[in-house]
Amino acid sequence: MMLRRLVGLLTGTSSSAPDDVRRQVANVPARPAQMPPPRMPFEKAFKLADGIEGMMSTFSMELMDSLLSFQEALGIAGPVLEFGVYKGRSAALISAHVLPEERFILVDVHKYISDETLQSMFRIPEFTLGSSEDFASSATAVELHRKVRFMHVDSSHAYRTTLAEMRLAEQLLADGGILCLDDFANLHYSQVLPAVYKFLYTEKHDLCVFLVTNAKAYLCRSAYFDAYAGFVLDGLQDEMRARGNAETMLARTDADVDYRAFYLRPRSPGEAGDRYGPELYGSHYAAP
């Protein structure tokens, strides 16, 4: 029991560790009392992204915009990376969050994206033609070691590629970085799940899932779990509301030390409230 608590304190995964101890261990910045306004109004970012053909839903845009805004409110900065660009829909949304001094790198095996679209983004990206596997052995990957603050993986979704992308994320992600995996639970790409969990449960790393949706999984370093999961628990639905989506449902039906991610989805017709099964799972909503 003592050992588990000590490991929890050192890794930041113990929900009973006092806040100041956890922050001291991991240098996790304190959460601001109030969310500052987003760098770019969501409507502007949405308008640009929605005008580009692609796969990202409005729900995913609202969510990604909220998480990026929260990350910025924590003061976390650094390079931003996307594998799988297609015509630039998700990249356009992300571009609204990239500061002039931050690198913004897009990687794809085909150049479906036009130069006009690249130039239209809020922050003009560096486009790299090639696979995420090639990128892993590039000089740029060495430069980005433990610096990337946001990484969106939306490439082939092949088992072996996903496994390699997970290994690369472990090397590239900054302390407060977020890894976003697309089509995580899309069973047309059911190989993504075993690739992700083979990595998470059999390899040495420091990543954990803090949120899943019908489309994506969001991971962070374990020391930041409480920060990001805490925001999901008591800030995210307000942020979704501020972006025009008042109909969300948050679920957590287990809070095991080995897996305690939240699930956010659109509220179903006839459903009331914004927490799933509070009478059964109320204790899982008490703390991140």
Ligand SMILES: C[S@@+](CC[C@H](N)C(=O)[O-])C[C@H]1O[C@@H](n2cnc3c(N)ncnc32)[C@H](O)[C@@H]1O
């Ligand atoms: C689903 S699309 C990306 C959609 C895009 N993110 C959007 O929001 O519309 C997948 C993209 O991944 C690219 N791709 C496939 N395999 C890849 C790999 N191994 N590395 C990088 N990109 C890859 C494809 O060329 C394609 O453009």
